[in-house]
Amino acid sequence: MYSYEYPRPSVTVDCVIFAWDSESSDLKVLLIERAHNPFAGNWAFPGGFVDMDEDLETAARRELEEETGMNDLFMEQLFTFGTPNRDPRGRVISVAYYALVSLAHHADQIKAASDAADTRWISVKDLSEIELAFDHQEVMKIALERLRGKVRYQPIGFELLPEKFPLSQLQILYEHVLGTTLDKRNFRRKILKTKLVIPLDEYQQNVSHRAAQLYKFDKNKYEQLVKEGFVFEI
Amino acid sequence: MYSYEYPRPSVTVDCVIFAWDSESSDLKVLLIERAHNPFAGNWAFPGGFVDMDEDLETAARRELEEETGMNDLFMEQLFTFGTPNRDPRGRVISVAYYALVSLAHHADQIKAASDAADTRWISVKDLSEIELAFDHQEVMKIALERLRGKVRYQPIGFELLPEKFPLSQLQILYEHVLGTTLDKRNFRRKILKTKLVIPLDEYQQNVSHRAAQLYKFDKNKYEQLVKEGFVFEI
DNA sequence: GTTTCTTAGTGTTTTTTATACACAAAGTAA
DNA sequence: TTACTTTGTGTATAAAAAACACTAAGAAAC
Numbered sequence: 443m444y445s446y447e448y449p450r451p452s453v454t455v456d457c458v459i460f461a462w463d464s465e466s467s468d469l470k471v472l473l474i475e476r477a478h479n480p481f482a483g484n485w486a487f488p489g490g491f492v493d494m495d496e497d498l499e500t501a502a503r504r505e506l507e508e509e510t511g512m513n514d515l516f517m518e519q520l521f522t523f524g525t526p527n528r529d530p531r532g533r534v535i536s537v538a539y540y541a542l543v544s545l546a547h548h549a550d551q552i553k554a555a556s557d558a559a560d561t562r563w564i565s566v567k568d569l570s571e572i573e574l575a576f577d578h579q580e581v582m583k584i585a586l587e588r589l590r591g592k593v594r595y596q597p598i599g600f601e602l603l604p605e606k607f608p609l610s611q612l613q614i615l616y617e618h619v620l621g622t623t624l625d626k627r628n629f630r631r632k633i634l635k636t637k638l639v640i641p642l643d644e645y646q647q648n649v650s651h652r653a654a655q656l657y658k659f660d661k662n663k664y665e666q667l668v669k670e671g672f673v674f675e676i
Numbered sequence: 677m678y679s680y681e682y683p684r685p686s687v688t689v690d691c692v693i694f695a696w697d698s699e700s701s702d703l704k705v706l707l708i709e710r711a712h713n714p715f716a717g718n719w720a721f722p723g724g725f726v727d728m729d730e731d732l733e734t735a736a737r738r739e740l741e742e743e744t745g746m747n748d749l750f751m752e753q754l755f756t757f758g759t760p761n762r763d764p765r766g767r768v769i770s771v772a773y774y775a776l777v778s779l780a781h782h783a784d785q786i787k788a789a790s791d792a793a794d795t796r797w798i799s800v801k802d803l804s805e806i807e808l809a810f811d812h813q814e815v816m817k818i819a820l821e822r823l824r825g826k827v828r829y830q831p832i833g834f835e836l837l838p839e840k841f842p843l844s845q846l847q848i849l850y851e852h853v854l855g856t857t858l859d860k861r862n863f864r865r866k867i868l869k870t871k872l873v874i875p876l877d878e879y880q881q882n883v884s885h886r887a888a889q890l891y892k893f894d895k896n897k898y899e900q901l902v903k904e905g906f907v908f909e910i
Numbered sequence: 911g912t913t914t915c916t917t918a919g920t921g922t923t924t925t926t927t928a929t930a931c932a933c934a935a936a937g938t939a940a
Numbered sequence: 941t942t943a944c945t946t947t948g949t950g951t952a953t954a955a956a957a958a959a960c961a962c963t964a965a966g967a968a969a970c
């Protein structure tokens with residue numbers, strides 16, 4: 443154990459908050475423009491210090507709620523970044539989390555947050571051209587890899603969609619995250635075979651073409667099936 | 677940033693060092709018996725404080741080398757544990773890593789380490805009956821889940837075997853880690869189809885039955901194939 | 911109100927991959 | 941020489957993945 447005289451690192455949490463924008467079919471992340479140095483004017487993931495009596499995930503959820511107004515989102519620890527000079531002010535070890543949220547579903551809450559002058563949803567595909575603070579480009583890279591890897595064997599894609607969605611939206615989401623194209627018939631067959639999506643007696647509204655049937659994800663059924671050894675796979 | 681008066685957590689690294697004992701076909705981890713309180717007499721994973729100017733992985737590799745005498749092992753960040761009261765002495769955040777090593781291959785170095793009175797290789801299957809310090813049972817659980825998950829889509833099983841091994845050893849290793857039985861012919865076909873194992877003109881020695889042909893893993897070829905988009909899968 | 915445009919929704923065939931399964935040959939020990 | 945243990949090998953069946961194209965619905969434009 444360090445003596446009290448011995449310097450200790452600071453410990454922070456950072457949150458990569460992914461959102462799927464159904465309108466524009468675009469994967470976005472929430473970024474904050476830094477007002478002060480270091481990296482004033484650059485963008486950074488929301489984050490902050492971990493309180494001394496606070497659990498890491500609790501701290502991450504607190505940051506998440508502060509920025510989006512939402513709790514109870516899908517959230518998972520991503521990676522811990524601790525390169526000695528990642529923060530010029532001193533030794534800062536950052537435990538990164540990533541969260542998934544549907545932009546359409548929570549449009550109202552999120553809008554409040556994103557209306558703040560210094561907070562913005564930025565498309566993942568534009569991110570390489572933006573100056574990110576600290577090692578947040580690296581954080582982003584690892585978050586994307588994780589999302590890509592995980593979406594195939596855990597039904598987390600649904601966390602990014604509104605409660606009710608057409609299957610085409612789900613397919614487009616998968617295609618964007620995985621960076622591939624998928625055959626419509628094969629994709630629908632596969633999804634429906636899992637029995638994890640429930641068809642509703644509702645249809646898309648305000649579209650200028652045939653309206654698609656809406657479905658919802660049956661999370662309870664999934665959790666029950668997992669206990670029985672079921673493994674989701676796309 | 678915390679002011680210097682504000683208390684900060686300590687940050688440690690802990691290493692779950694997995695080894696495969698070919699002799700007894702047994703998966704083991706390296707544990708240290710604690711001499712002092714808290715948890716005197718209990719077993720714990722090797723670990724220690726991160727120096728202020730030291731990278732996290734560097735710290736983990738330093739601990740690993742101190743305990744096993746080996747460097748350059750397969751090692752990966754596992755998870756960061758930070759529940760406020762996981763260490764009764766104060767707030768300690770532990771970044772856990774896991775490493776893979778072949779017991780047979782490095783028998784000499786490891787023996788030196790494991791000969792120390794307080795250091796021992798303990799079979800994973802006996803671990804639930806052993807009193808582990810801190811939250812190390814939880815660490816163990818997560819390390820095993822990771823190993824099980826990862827072994828199927830990354831050729832890390834080879835890291836646990838000696839340089840030259842018969843295919844039967846590889847199969848037994850997979851069966852133990854995955855907790856299943858595998859068909860010999862199908863398993864061999866699958867492994868050979870990847871072209872990642874090179875058959876040698878050498879055979880098992882000192883066995884009281886027909887000696888099996890030895891193979892070695894072609895790591896360079898694997899890394900090259902990965903660049904071309906190859907995905908290992910068992 | 912007919913035409914145009916866009917997206918929804920649906921089956922079958924072929925190819926690939928996974929699974930199930932058994933016996934002869936090698937080599938050591940008794 | 942016999943018994944025992946482990947190696948090493950092929951085929952047939954079942955399941956899953958991939959490839960592929962047209963009709964129907966509905967809104968918008970003319």
